[in-house]
Amino acid sequence: MSGFKSDFLRTLSERGFIHQISDESGLDTLFQKEIVTGYIGFDPTASSLHVGGLIQIMMLHWMQQTGHRPVALMGGGTGMVGDPSFKDEARQLMTPETIENNIAGIKRCFSQYLTFGDGPKDAIMVNNADWLRDLNYLEFLRDVGRHFSVNRMLSFDSVKQRLDREQSLSFLEFNYMILQAYDFVELHQRFDVKLQMGGSDQWGNIVNGIDLGHRMLDAQFYALTSPLLTTASGAKMGKSMSGAVWLNADLVSPYDFWQYWRNTEDADVERFLKLYTTLPLNEIARLSALGGTEINETKKILATEVTALLHGRKAAEEAKQAAEAFFEKGATTESLPTVDLLKADWEKRSAQVIAFATGLFSSKSEMRRKFAEGAIRINGEIIKDPDTKLPYSEIESETGAFRVQFGKKRIVLVRPV
RNA sequence: GGAGGAGUGCCCGAGUGGUUAAAGGGGACGGACUGUAAAUCCGUUGGCUUAGCCUACGUUGGUUCGAAUCCAACCUCCUCCA
Numbered sequence: 001m002s003g004f005k006s007d008f009l010r011t012l013s014e015r016g017f018i019h020q021i022s023d024e025s026g027l028d029t030l031f032q033k034e035i036v037t038g039y040i041g042f043d044p045t046a047s048s049l050h051v052g053g054l055i056q057i058m059m060l061h062w063m064q065q066t067g068h069r070p071v072a073l074m075g076g077g078t079g080m081v082g083d084p085s086f087k088d089e090a091r092q093l094m095t096p097e098t099i100e101n102n103i104a105g106i107k108r109c110f111s112q113y114l115t116f117g118d119g120p121k122d123a124i125m126v127n128n129a130d131w132l133r134d135l136n137y138l139e140f141l142r143d144v145g146r147h148f149s150v151n152r153m154l155s156f157d158s159v160k161q162r163l164d165r166e167q168s169l170s171f172l173e174f175n176y177m178i179l180q181a182y183d184f185v186e187l188h189q190r191f192d193v194k195l196q197m198g199g200s201d202q203w204g205n206i207v208n209g210i211d212l213g214h215r216m217l218d219a220q221f222y223a224l225t226s227p228l229l230t231t232a233s234g235a236k237m238g239k240s241m242s243g244a245v246w247l248n249a250d251l252v253s254p255y256d257f258w259q260y261w262r263n264t265e266d267a268d269v270e271r272f273l274k275l276y277t278t279l280p281l282n283e284i285a286r287l288s289a290l291g292g293t294e295i296n297e298t299k300k301i302l303a304t305e306v307t308a309l310l311h312g313r314k315a316a317e318e319a320k321q322a323a324e325a326f327f328e329k330g331a332t333t334e335s336l337p338t339v340d341l342l343k344a345d346w347e348k349r350s351a352q353v354i355a356f357a358t359g360l361f362s363s364k365s366e367m368r369r370k371f372a373e374g375a376i377r378i379n380g381e382i383i384k385d386p387d388t389k390l391p392y393s394e395i396e397s398e399t400g401a402f403r404v405q406f407g408k409k410r411i412v413l414v415r416p417v
Numbered sequence: 418g419g420a421g422g423a424g425u426g427c428c429c430g431a432g433u434g435g436u437u438a439a440a441g442g443g444g445a446c447g448g449a450c451u452g453u454a455a456a457u458c459c460g461u462u463g464g465c466u467u468a469g470c471c472u473a474c475g476u477u478g479g480u481u482c483g484a485a486u487c488c489a490a491c492c493u494c495c496u497c498c499a
Contacts, residue, residue: 375447
């Protein structure tokens, strides 16, 4: 599999991005011969991408790095339908407003990974709403629909499970793969796109686009999919302490993002370095060879590199320093998140009022349980009774605040103002 | 259009009139052990003004001292028949 001659495929192959390719040697030749334009579609199902989508962005990144032209396609049109691939049931339909908002949120992170512009190797961002929204139904059926065999579409794995389980697949959803196939053709005509990439769950959709390219344009398209990523212990990528690990900083701070990568399982470190950083492979090999406790240093490098790509080197270094200060020097003050609490009537403040102000708890009931479990410390002492009174005079002198610690990893300063 | 089946907490899934805020599992969170890892073990897992109160088993009404459990209508999905 590693016999690729083109820089792009060799890089992807060596770094573990490749799951399946429609025509390996043909695509390899193409990449040696010309500047290839390839695309990946992103569905606007949330206002930010999360870690699971990072691998797709990295593929576009490497495409540009090896001298080709990546296209990031926003699914403003296909988002109106919703991809049924490997889904048990239909998603709730999104309103056009939601879709627009989500696209606005998703767009933001791309500029960190890709250079956009008008040059031959500059990345392009487009929205398939531009051509899908105004399609004429009858024309579309006659021009595009006639090329699809329902028999064949029903045979794809992506919908088979749904059918086997006797869950309904609405006609609306069934059209998704047709629209995605049509995107491929449209992008070919607009930008000379010849390659579509995506997660392995997109294989069926992409192959449909290749077929449509044959039939409508007599053109040769290619498919390349990445493996579906799980952690070594089998969990899906992208979940953590506080839910999904989003890429947008307003949803997951650089510090928390850094923490996510710092907590990578040992067995995943090398794989993740290859996939999510741009460090050279020999460097990765060296770092991954470290065993035992030393692997923790490698994890820090992983975290810093991944965070630097997304949020910039400066934010990554700050996250690293904050983490080191917290976990290794035990100390603190600087850079701890701080919330303000009104000083008025302070003598009535109890532990639970102060703790709840941190925002670490999703409900007061949850917080009370955590008190009972001994999971909460204030100013270093475990407090089990949430009604414990904490007079203003017990403020911590160095910080001028109450130091609320929840579990081992989270501290928030509550400062009376 | 006709006949039958299903809809339970974040997810899966038990429960078929009362000690049911609802078994069990997964996930998540907290604790122990460690290396801010994995594995393992223990605990927690609707909300609130928490000796109590409120809201919850598709929706709305009804029967009953009392319903997730019975009845009616409606909604959604599945199967078979036309």
